[in-house]
Amino acid sequence: MFAKTLHAALTACALCVAVPAMAADENPIDARKGLFQGMKTHMGPMVAVAKGEMAFSEDTRNHAAGMLALANMTAGLFPAGSGEGKTGAKANIWSDAEGFAKAVEAFRQAAAKLAAADEIAFAPAVMELGKTCKSCHEDYRRK
Ligand code: HEC
Numbered sequence: 001m002f003a004k005t006l007h008a009a010l011t012a013c014a015l016c017v018a019v020p021a022m023a024a025d026e027n028p029i030d031a032r033k034g035l036f037q038g039m040k041t042h043m044g045p046m047v048a049v050a051k052g053e054m055a056f057s058e059d060t061r062n063h064a065a066g067m068l069a070l071a072n073m074t075a076g077l078f079p080a081g082s083g084e085g086k087t088g089a090k091a092n093i094w095s096d097a098e099g100f101a102k103a104v105e106a107f108r109q110a111a112a113k114l115a116a117a118d119e120i121a122f123a124p125a126v127m128e129l130g131k132t133c134k135s136c137h138e139d140y141r142r143k
Contacts, residue, residue, distance in 0.1 A: 028082040032089075035070055035077060042067045043130070046114075050123040060122070064115045067129070071111035075104045088142045100140055107132040 042063040048054040078100075083089050093100045110132045114125040 028077070028079050029085055029087045029089075032077040032082070032087075035073060039067060039070050039133070042070070043133075046122075046126050047130070050126040056119045056122060061115075064111075064117070068108075068111040068115040071108045074107060075101070090140050090142050093140050103132070103136040103139065107136060 045054060046060060046063050049056050049060050078089065078093055080094065083091055083094060110125070110129040114129050117125040
């Protein structure tokens with residue numbers, strides 16, 4: 001009897017240990033916030049380049065490529081049910097899904113344009129991208 005109980009406990013425990021390794025089961029709100037923080041991290045040095053405070057470099061291109069990768073993931077960051085809890089996501093993301101999809105697409109296109117921009121086109125492309133962040137936040141993010 002004891003051995004049986006122990007066996008059951010060990011089996012259950014093995015499952016416990018496996019759970020944290022499954023990144024796909026990460027809380028979607030935390031995953032989303034982390035990726036938005038990544039956007040902010042890429043944005044900082046690109047704005048500095050656009051303002052002439054930093055030289056355009058290979059890393060500038062890497063930041064733009066990183067931003068595009070995140071922009072391509074944005075549509076998938078809002079699974080149904082992830083509007084409940086510690087989140088700044090407004091309910092209209094889901095009730096106005098069409099409008100939200102348009103905001104994501106404007107962002108994605110601005111990020112693609114930025115990733116393809118040369119040094120001359122870079123500053124205006126950063127400003128254009130920044131507008132898409134701001135406009136989505138105004139409509140779909142709680143203060
Ligand atoms: C299509 C809409 C949309 C676009 C475009 C967008 N955001 Fe957001 N952003 C949101 C929403 C919604 C939240 C709230 C997420 C949450 O709290 O679950 C958010 C949250 C954030 C946060 C806070 C994350 C945290 O830790 O709570 C930062 C920083 C951020 N966005 C930066 C940016 C930057 C920089 C850009 C542009 C390069 C951008 N966002 C573009 C919708 C957008």
